[in-house]
Amino acid sequence: MVRVFLLAGLMGIGAAGQEVAITPRAPVVRTVNVPRANLRMDVQMVQIPVTVTDLRGKPLLGLSKKDFRIFEDDVEQPISTFFTSDTPISAGVVFDSSRSMKTRIHDARQAVEQFLGTGSKGDEFFLIRFSDQAQLLSPYTQDTHAISRELNGIEAKGWTALNDSIVLAAQHSRKANNQRRVLLVLSDGGDNNSRYSSGEMVSMLREADVKVYAVSIFERSPLLERICEETGGRALQVRKLSELPAAMERLSLEMRSEYVLGYNPDTAHNDGKYHRVRITVQPPAGMARVRTSWRHGYFAPGD
Numbered sequence: 001m002v003r004v005f006l007l008a009g010l011m012g013i014g015a016a017g018q019e020v021a022i023t024p025r026a027p028v029v030r031t032v033n034v035p036r037a038n039l040r041m042d043v044q045m046v047q048i049p050v051t052v053t054d055l056r057g058k059p060l061l062g063l064s065k066k067d068f069r070i071f072e073d074d075v076e077q078p079i080s081t082f083f084t085s086d087t088p089i090s091a092g093v094v095f096d097s098s099r100s101m102k103t104r105i106h107d108a109r110q111a112v113e114q115f116l117g118t119g120s121k122g123d124e125f126f127l128i129r130f131s132d133q134a135q136l137l138s139p140y141t142q143d144t145h146a147i148s149r150e151l152n153g154i155e156a157k158g159w160t161a162l163n164d165s166i167v168l169a170a171q172h173s174r175k176a177n178n179q180r181r182v183l184l185v186l187s188d189g190g191d192n193n194s195r196y197s198s199g200e201m202v203s204m205l206r207e208a209d210v211k212v213y214a215v216s217i218f219e220r221s222p223l224l225e226r227i228c229e230e231t232g233g234r235a236l237q238v239r240k241l242s243e244l245p246a247a248m249e250r251l252s253l254e255m256r257s258e259y260v261l262g263y264n265p266d267t268a269h270n271d272g273k274y275h276r277v278r279i280t281v282q283p284p285a286g287m288a289r290v291r292t293s294w295r296h297g298y299f300a301p302g303d
Contacts (some may be wrong), residue, residue: 009247046072047262049180049211049232051293052281057234057250059257060290063281070263071278081262088122089255090176091102091115092138092169093147095154095216096187098100098131100155104217108186109151111215111248115184116144126172127151130165131158132193140175159193166212167228170204181210182233182255185224188217198223205231206274207278207299213251215244232295254293271301 050068052060065082093112095283101108111175116125127138128148166185173181191198205212209231214224220237234254236247261279276297283290 018273024058030122043262045080045262046265046277046298047081047260048277048279048294049258050281051232051254051258053254053291053293054287055291057254057290057291059253060157060284061257063259063284066282067282068259068261070261071280072265073275074278076130077263077265079261081260081265083260085180085258085260087180088116088120088178089180089182090124090173090178091181091255091283092126092128092173092183094165094183094185094187095127095129095151096131096160096162096185097154097158098160098189099127100160100188101217104188104241105146106153107282108217109154111176111186111244112151112184113148114245114248115252116147117232118249118256119144119170120256122178124177125128128169128172129154130161130166130168133158134161134162134165134168136168136172139172140177149153159189160187160189161192161193161195162187162189162223163196163198164168165195166201167196167204167281170208170210173208173210183210183212184251185212185214186217187214187221187224189219189222190223192215202230203225209295209298211255211293211295213255215247217241217244229293230296234291234293270302273299274299 052063054060065079068079070077070079070163073288095112124140124142125144125147126140127150128134128136138147169183205227210231212231213233214228214235216224216235216237218239225235234251236251238244238247274297279292281290281292
């Protein structure tokens with residue numbers, strides 16, 4: 001159920017392997033175009049992908065429509081459609097190659113290889129690495145060996161342009177062939193060299209219909225946690241490199257296990273405004289709590 005990113009044109013994308021220049025920030029006033037709907041809207045229907053797991057991260061399958069409740073702007077909405085989705089995904093890997101990754105890059109490469117190995121027929125992938133700058137190494141392809149070849153050539157050096165890398169990934173995601181679009185971010189630190197501010201990057205993600213998943217290596221990342229929660233993905237922190245394989249397996253399973261809930265808002269929205277969405281789930285018998293992820297809102301189309 002995933003659409004495209006709406007992106008202001010401050011960063012261009014070149015051919016694979018081309019550096020993207022980020023000039024120092026100028027004190028300018030930015031205007032943002034009226035965004036399109038984040039979630040898929042068919043006439044007057046809003047469809048929301050939802051992932052439900054237990055507290056250990058194992059996806060919960062077999063839930064039914066009656067187990068879910070949905071609220072828009074704190075008003076409960078009747079669920080009109082309900083189904084599970086196992087369609088192919090278009091996934092972007094955003095890989096930290098800053099100098100602090102020098103002793104961790106081998107394990108991080110293996111984690112990406114593990115993720116690529118979970119692909120299903122029709123899945124496609126692209127690869128972005130970032131240090132001082134964000135660089136598209138491989139555009140969308142179903143050839144995971146092509147991604148692996150680029151991955152093996154990455155060296156750790158430079159600073160950390162995390163925000164710019166996610167913006168670059170957002171723009172390239174517009175070329176996806178599948179409706180379900182996700183980003184997988186692997187990083188061991190915060191941003192210290194981006195042209196884009198975290199606020200600008202988050203705003204762009206908010207306008208997009210994509211799920212962001214992230215693995216923070218050693219250091220907790222409040223920024224990655226924020227954008228993953230906002231987009232309906234998941235952020236995990238590993239404290240030891242030996243924990244990376246389990247984290248990657250958990251995220252891979254979660255990416256491919258989702259319910260889709262559809263509803264017709266009480267009043268048709270054509271106000272161009274952001275409408276917040278909240279999902280609650282009744283845990284299965286014998287389970288006290290579950291963990292639920294969904295995109296937290298959408299921009300309605302304007303008149």
